Amino acid sequence: MNDMRPVERAVDTNEIKFDCKDCQVYYGEKHAIIDVDVKIEDKTVTAFIGPSGCGKSTFLRCLNRMNDTIDICRVEGQFLLDGEEIYDKRVDPVQLRAKVGMVFQRPNPFPKSIYDNIAYGPRIHGLAKNKAELDEIVEKSLRRGAIWDEVKDRLDAPGTGLSGGQQQRLCIARAVATEPEVLLMDEPCSALDPIATSQVEELIDELRENYSVVIVTHSMQQAARVSQKTAFFHLGNLVEFGETGQIFTNPKDPRTESYITGRIG
Amino acid sequence: MPVLWIFLAVLGLGLIAYFAGRSRALGTAGGDTRQLHSLPSYYGWHGFMLTVVPALLVLAAWLLIAPSIIESRAASTIPDSAIAERGSRSLVMAEVRRAGEAIDMAVEQGKMDAGLAANLRADFTDVTARLKETGAIITSTVTQPxxxxxxxxxxxxxxxxxxxxxxxxxxxxxxxxxxxxxTHKDFRARNVVEQGIKVILILASTIAILTTVGIVLSMLFETGHFFDKYPWQSFFFGTTWAPDFRGNSELGMLPLLWGTLYISLVALLVAVPVGLFAAIYLSEYAGPKLRAVAKPMIEVLAGIPTIVYGLFALITVGPLVRDWIAQPIGLGNSTNSVMTAGVVMGIMLIPFVSSLSDDIINAVPQAMRDGSYGLGATQSETIKQVVLPAALPGIVGAILLAASRAIGETMIVVMGAGAAAAQMSDGLGAIINPFQAMTTVTVKIVSQLTGDTDFASPETLVAFALGLTLFVITLGLNVLALYIVRKYREQYE
Known part of the structure; x- marks a missing residue:
């Protein structure tokens, strides 16, 4: 594979989706995220890389307030989504999560039929007026998840019966079904084999047309393959953030260079 | 030799075998444990097991089997005419046993010498009086046979x-x-002990299974006797329960079965919502501190003896239900009612439902919840649409286990709902009135077996048929529960 070689990328400046400043996250006494400033663009794939425990997943989970479900977690700083503070009291985290969808490390389809898995979000948010519209949403989402052809004949089969790669694409389709503006992916390929991984990566690239995608990954090749922007986290700090090509060919910080050449991490 | 002494002797021998095996193994290895195949203690346990286990198994088997062989031999010496006089062989055999023990006691107390005891003749001397002197329980005259x-x-x-x-x-x-x-230094004592432990474990599980089989067989046997004397159609489909020890009883089980099912239903209507909601609160909403306190407190309910629940039903709930509900709407004026027993039984069952459901809800992977929250669902939407459906088979299993417990309950029913069988001839209204006194299968089993009973009459034997029916129902529920729970387990694997 020659994927480490950065590809020429057509980078046009998109509008800023997330504008985060002075972000701090504490788990009890532990200071997990320290002074992170990052701007995530629309219609762009942004990759978070870094060694285990560096805080990249924690930061990702701040973006849709999933950390609210953890009792000991405390978040400070500015998180603007389209210019609005998401940690403002007036913002309903439930509404926010409909706008900022999430795909998890391990595929987690609900123990329901494939159809119901996709229809779950639209039903909760009342996106479909009737059955026909719901059917349409389900089909559209499954097509976007690049899994329609594989499951169109067995929409009533349980989602848990699919293979790992299919399950993960089902979960992506499920996240897409609620029409989010941002899609967060927490190591979406770590439980998948190479073939399923490449399918999911292709999918991520397609999703870029409509969404802002933020992906946490342990694989630097993956970051180089799918992302336009890369952020390198180390020990809770955002060490370097920039064009993916620049990060991988010409890192400014010695720590970034050490990591991508395999000396730390 | 008394059994206790034999037991202790075998154990002592086992202890000696332990040290003998150990030291012999060490001896052959020249005192160097590294030369041994296994650790020295394995050689010891090997000796202990071979000495103790077979001996104790034979002891147990002998104690179980010998009495029945002796009894049948002794019984064969009794002529049929003697049996006909007393009614049944078992009654005569009880007398034989008592007489035998009395003679032994007489010899022990020195009132008879051993030679005389061996040659007693009932037709020449008044054996009965002499045996009574020893303090043994001799109820009737001891005859020669x-x-x-x-x-x-x-x-x-x-x-x-x-x-x-x-x-x-x-x-x-x-x-x-x-x-x-x-025992030798190359002997694989470790492997043999491993095998031996496996055998012991298999024996333990076999005993548990055989006991169940034994219970079923004994019930089947007596139920067979019952159906010899009473038509099965009238038992299973009869709508009147009117036992009469003078004969001409009507022993239809339907009124009792209805009572059982009705009271259990009321109990479940109380226990399932309360227990389930409590479980949901504890597992999904409550903080760890509250949970640590509340869960054991709910489980305390399971530790209260049912007779105490019965008292609660009789003294508190019964009058309350009568004075505030039944009488004002004119549906009854008895403290004993289906409602009383059902509600109190339901309270008893709350911990069964809540504790099991709580465990099952906790077993639903956090990833399911995260997935749902990540799609913008609220906590209650997540619980209703993801957690509960995922946990549902397990919860159904918990409810069925609670149901089989409710069906088998006796004490609360006697004190809460009374002992009068439902009067099916009074029409549907009387049967479904929840403020009516009613009773269940278990209560009637107790009442048919207490007091002076004659194990030859259908009025007594019906208890076994009722018991077997109940056993089949609860067994069916348990099997169903296990099946559902097992199916649930497969879902995430």
Whole structure:
């Protein structure tokens, strides 16, 4: 594979989706995220890389307030989504999560039929007026998840019966079904084999047309393959953030260079 | 030799075998444990097991089987005419046993010498009076056939005891010798002990299974007797329960079955929502501190004896239900009612439902919840649409287990709902009125078996048929529950 070689990328400046400043996250006494400033663009794939425990997943989970479900977690700083503070009291985290969808490390389809898995979000948010519209949403989402052809004949089969790669694409389709503006992916390929991984990566690239995608990954090749922007986290700090090509060919910080050449991490 | 002494002797021998095996193994290895195949203690346990386990198994088997053999031998000496006089063989045999014990006591107390005891004749001397002097319970006159059987019984018991001692101790010694002879530094004692432990575990589970089989068989046997005397159609489909020990009873089980099901239904209507909601609160909403306090407190309910619940039903709930609900709407004026028993039983069942459901809800992977929250669902939407459906089979299992517990409950029913069977002839209204006194299968089993009972009449034997029916129902529910729970387990694997 020659994927480490950065590809020429057509980078046009998109509008800023997330504008985060002075972000701090504490788990009890532990200071997990320290002074992170990052701007995530629309219609762009942004990759978070870094060694285990560096805080990249924690930061990702701040973006849709999933950390609210953890009792000991405390978040400070500015998180603007389209210019609005998401940690403002007036913002309903439930509404926010409909706008900022999430795909998890391990595929987690609900123990329901494939159809119901996709229809779950639209039903909760009342996106479909009737059955026909719901059917349409389900089909559209499954097509976007690049899994329609594989499951169109067995929409009533349980989602848990699919293979790992299919399950993960089902979960992506499920996240897409609620029409989010941002899609967060927490190591979406770590439980998948190479073939399923490449399918999911292709999918991520397609999703870029409509969404802002933020992906946490342990694989630097993956970051180089799918992302336009890369952020390198180390020990809770955002060490370097920039064009993916620049990060991988010409890192400014010695720590970034050490990591991508395999000396730390 | 008393059984206790045999037992202790075998254990002592086992202890010696432990040290003998250990030291022999060490001896052959020249005191160097590294030369041994297994750790020294394994050689010791090998000796202990071979000495103790077979001997104790023979002891247990002998104690179980010998009495029935002796009894049947003794019984065969009694002529049929003697049996006909008393009614049944078992009654005569009870007398034989008592007489035999009385003679033994007389010899022990020095009122008879052993030679005389062996040659007693009921037709020449007043044996009955002399045996009564010993303080033994002799209810009727000891006749010659009974006395002869009793003598036979005594002789055989004594002989059996002797044989047993010899056999058990002999086996222990043989095991001991075999184990010690076999012990050598290259002997794989570790593997043998492993096998031995497996055998012991298999024996333990076999005992549990055999007991169940034994219970079923004994019930089947008596139920068979019942159906010899009473038509099964009238039992299963009869709508009147009117036992009469003078004969002409009507023993239809439908009124009792209805009572059982109705009271259980009320109990479940109380227990399932309360228990389930409590479980949801504890597992999904409550903080760890509250949970640590509240869960054991709910489980305390399961530890209260049912008789205490019965008192609660009789003294508190019963009058309350009558004065505030039943009388004002004119549906009844008895403190005993289906409602009372059902509600109190439901309270008893809350911890069954809540504790099991709580565990099952906790077993739903956090990833399911995260997935749902990540799509913008609220907590209650997540619980209703993801957690509960995922946990549903397990929860159904918990409810069925609670149901089989409700069906088997007796004490609360007696004190809460009374002991009068539902009157199906009074029409549907009387049957479904929840403020009516009613009773269940279990209560009637108790009442048919208490007091002076004659185990030959259908009025008594019906208890076994009722018990078996109940057993089949609860067994069916348990099997269903297990099946559902197992199916649930497969879902995430």
């Amino acid at each position: 009974v006395l002869r059987a009793a003598q036979e019984y005594r002789v055989m018991s004594k002989r059996s005891g002797l044989f047993m001692s010899v056999a058990v101790l002999g086996l222990a010694i043989v095991g001991f010798a075999f184990a010690v002879m076999r």
